[in-house]
Amino acid sequence: MAQQGTINVTTDNIFPIIKQFLYSDQEIFLRELVSNAVDATQKRKTLAQLGEVGEISENPQVDIFLDESAGTMTIRDAGIGMTAEEIDKYINQIAFSGATDFLEKYKDAEAKQAIIGHFGLGFYSAFMVADRVDIETLSQREGAKAVKWSCDGSPNFTIEDIEKDKAGTDIVLHISDDAKEYLAQERVREILNTYCKFMPVEIVQGTKSEYVDDPEGATDEDGKVKKVSVEVPFVVNNTEPAWTKKPAKLKDEDYKDFYRDLYPMNFEDPLFHIHLNVDFPFNLTGILYFPKLKKQIDLQKNRIHLYSNQVFITDNVENIVPDFLTLLHGVIDSPDIPLNVSRSYLQEDANVKKISGHISKKVSDKLAKMFKKDRESFEAQWDDLRVFVEYGMLTDEKFAER
Template identity: 35%
Template sequence: MTVENKPVKHEFASDNAKILHLMIHSLYSNKEIFLRELVSNAADAADKLRFKALSDNALYENDGDLRVRVSCDKENNTITISDNGIGMNHDEVIEHLGTIAKSGTAEFFSTLSGDQASDSQLIGQFGVGFYSSFIVADKVIVRTRKAGDDASEGVEWISAGEGEFTTAKIEKTNRGTDIILHLKEGESEFADDWRLKSIVTKYSDHISVSVEMLTTEIPAVEAVAEVKDDEGKVTTLAIDAIDAVPALWEAVNKATALWTREKADITDEEYKEFYKHVSHDFSDPLLWEHNKVEGKTEYTSLLYIPSKAPFDMYNREKQHGLKLFVQRVYIMDDAEQFMPTYLRFVKGSLDSNDLPLNVSREILQDNKITQAIRKGCTKRVLKMLEKLAKKDADKYQGFWDEFGQVLKEGPSEDHSNKEQVAGLLRFASTKEDVAAQNVSLATYIERMKEGQDKIYYVVADSFEAAKSSPHLEVFRKKGIEVLLMSDRIDEWLVSHLTAFDSKQLQSVTHGGLDLGDMDDDETKEAQEKLEKEYDSVVKRIKVCLEGKVKDVKLSQRLTDSPACIVADDNDMTSQMAKLMASVGQDVPDTLPIFEINGEHDLIKHIADEQDDDKFGQWVEVLFDQAMLAERGSLKDPASFVSRLNKLMLSLTK
C-alpha cells in the first residue's frame, strides 16, 4: 500500500469499531491502565530493536540507549509516550493500529453478556492494549518511523476512536514511536507529572527498559551578589530569582528484568504487574512460580496460571507460548516450543543461557536444549497444579472450570506425563446431583465398592443425557459410582486414557457388561434362566432388524428401560463418531448391538405378540427409541413417528 503526503482516511472494520466503543465505555472504572498498556508496548518495541540489532547494528542509528519517555502538557491537556524502539512502517501501522484483533472477533462477540462488569474482563482478555488510549483521550496521534528507514518514511496515524482513522507520510528524524493523547474534558488529572509518575511506578517498575520522565528540580545553590553604595561600601545581597535550570530526563522505574532479581526482593504486586505485561490480561493471575535451573541446561522461568480463560482458548491454531529471552535479550513472543499445546493457557517468560542469541523458531523446533527446557517447564506447571489441588480444592475447582477442557487434551498429547495429567482431571459423577465436575480419578478409586476393579464412565451429549442414560440402571441398583462425561472432548480423552493407577476405564455403553465379583450367583442364575426364556424372542427381533444391528442380546444393564443400544468392544462409539464427523473426518459405518430388558412389561407384551407385522412395528419403534436416547437423533424421524402413531391407534381399538 502506497503512502500519500496528504492524509488518507480509513475505516475500522465494523466489528473492530464495536469492540472499540464497548471497551471505551466498559473500562471507565480502571482508566489508569491506559498508561500501563502504552508503556508496555513501548518497552516491547525497544526489546524488538535490541534483538534485530544483533544482526544489524546500524539499526541503532548511533543511539543505542533504549528508553521510553513519558511527559505531559497541562496547558494543552496532552500526554506523550515516546520510545526509540523498532518503530513501524506504513503497512505495519495499518496492520497493528487499523485492526484491533487479527482473528476471532465474531467469537469474542458471542461471549459478551451485556453486563459491563463481566464484559470488561473479557475485553481485557481480548488484548486491546493500544486502544485503551481512548478511555481517556478523544483524539490519539501516533507518529512513527521504522528503524533503518529514511527520515522521509515516517507515518502519522490519527483517530478520534469513532470508527475511522487517517494515515499520512511525514518527516521523522528519530526512529521509534511517539503517541500523543489529547485528553477528554474531565480527564485533566492525567496531565500531571506526579500522577503519571505514580502510575508508572505502580504498574511498570518491572520493565527492563528505562522509563523516563522530566524533572524540573533545581539544585540547592546559594545565589548572591555584591553591591557598592555611593561611599564605596560593599553589601552582600541574596538573589530572589535565578535563571531556570534546564529540565532533565530521569528514570522512574527500576529498569531491571524482574525474573533476574532475587525472589525475596520481589513483591506479589510486582509479580502480578509483570504477568499483565507479558499476557495483556487485565486480571490478576491465579498463581505463579519463579524458578532458576542450573546444571546441564541453565535457564530461569517465570510461569503464570491465569485466573480467567481467554475467549479464544479453544483455538489450537492461535499463537501461544512464553516470552523468550536469551541472556536477558528479548528474542520472541509466543515461543510455543517450550510448552505443550494442552498447556497453552500458561503465560510467562523464559531466559536461557544456553541458546544462541541468533536463535530462530526453526532452530528451536528440534533443539535438544529446547526439549530439555520444555520438559522441565511442563513438569513445573503440572506440579504447580498438583500443589494447588491439594492445598486449596475450591481454588483448583475455579481453575478447572476455566481450563479443564483444555487440560483434557493432555493424555493424548503428552504420553510421558499421562498419569500425572490424569490425576488433575475432574468429572461429574452419579454420586453428585449437580453437573459440577469435581470428582478426581483418585477420589473415585477411594470410593470403589468391594470387588470393583474398573472405573466406569458414560459419555453423552449433555450432563442431563448422561445422568438419565439407561445404561446406568444396573449401576444405580448396585450402588456403583459412574463418571458422567458430557464435554465434546471426553470421548477423545477416554480413547487415550484407558487406565489410571492400574485400574482400567470401562464405558458402560461399550460391549458386554461384566461386573466381576460384584455379580452374585443368584443374579447370574436369574440371567441365564431369562436368556433361555427369551431365546426365541431374540431370534425374531434379529430377523426384524437384519442389516440394522450387529447382534441382539438380553441385557444385564437395564432395570427400568425396555431397550438400549451399545457399541461392540472393537467398534467406534456413537459419541466418537459424532466427534470425528464434526471435524470433517470419514466415519466408518458400524452397526450397534441391540439389548432388551426381559423384565420390562413392554418387552413381555411384545414377546406375546403373534402378528408378525405388528411385532415388527413394535421392534422398530423400540429400536428407534434406543437410537434416539443414545445418539440424540434419527436418520428417518418421520417413519418413527408414523409407526408410533399406528401402534397407539391400535391400542385404542
C-alpha cells in the first residue's frame, strides 16, 4: 500500500507560483532534469571505478522517451538511484526547502530577468510543465528495494514499493495541457541541442535513419553492396567537445571543426583561437575565436557561450568577460561563476573579476606574441584585429597598458 506524506515546504502549493514566475523559460526544466540524470550516471561510474558498486555498462546513457498518446515524457538514467530514505531526504526535504529562497529571488520581474540561466532550479522545475511527476527508482546499494514517488503539484505525495530490475531512475512527467509542445520530438531535440549539446554522458532521444551495407551482402547491377536503411539511436550530444581536451591533442583543423559546430551558419573560418585551461586559483576552460569582422555590417555581441561543467547556461556574458571581448566567439566553461545570482552581483564577485582579467590578459598576450613573432600575419589581419585592439584600449585600462 502506498505511503502518503506532505512535502516539507513552508510555501503551500509552490508549483503554480513557479509556473507564474518562469512561464517564459519553461524549457529549462529539461536541462535541469537531464543534468540530474547525467550527474547520477557519473556518480555511479565513479563508484564502479572505485570498486564500491558493481559493474556498470561500458557506455551508460541517458534516454528521453516521448509518449504522445499517454501524454508523458520519461527521463531515464542508469545512475546511482535512490532508496525511499534518500527520496525523503533529497526530494521531500532538501529540494523543496530552497523554495522560499527561490521565490524571494524571483519576487519581481526585474529579478527574474537578472538571474543567470535560472540554474539550480532542480528537480521541481518539472512542475512547470507537468500536472503530476512520478519517480521510479532503484538504488545501486546492495539489497535496496525499488520505490515509486508521485506528486501532483500539491504539498502531498505518495511513495510505494515497485518492481524494477536495474539500478537507476525514471522521471515520468505527465505533461499538462498547456505544455503539450514538450511531447513533440522536434521541440525536445531543439531544447537538448541548446542546453545539452556537450554534456559528458551520451543522451539518446529516439532514433534516426542511417544507410549501411546490406547485412546479407546483396549487390546492385554494378556489383557493389547495396545500402539499406536502418534505425539507430539518435545521440544528441558530443561528450568530449574540443575545449575539454588538452591543446597538445588538437590540430588546427580540430579547432576549425569545433567552430563550425558552434556556428554552422558562419561560412568563414576564424582568424585564430585561444585555448583557455586554468585550474588555479579558479577553474576555467574554453576556446575563444577571433572572427573576421571587416565584412560584417553589424558587429554581433553575445556569441560567447557560457557553460558550467559542460551544461549550457547563457550566451549573455556581459560582466563575465571584458566588454570589448564580447565581440569574440567561442565557449567559456567555469563552475566558479555563480549562476543563480543577479548580473549586477557579478561585477563585485572576486572570482568573476579574476576570470575576466585572465581572459583579457590571454588575449593581449596572444596579440603581442603575434605582433613580435608573426608580424606579417598580424598586419595582414589588422583590418579585423583593430576593432578588438582599439575597443579594448578605450574601455580596458589594463589591456591598454599591455
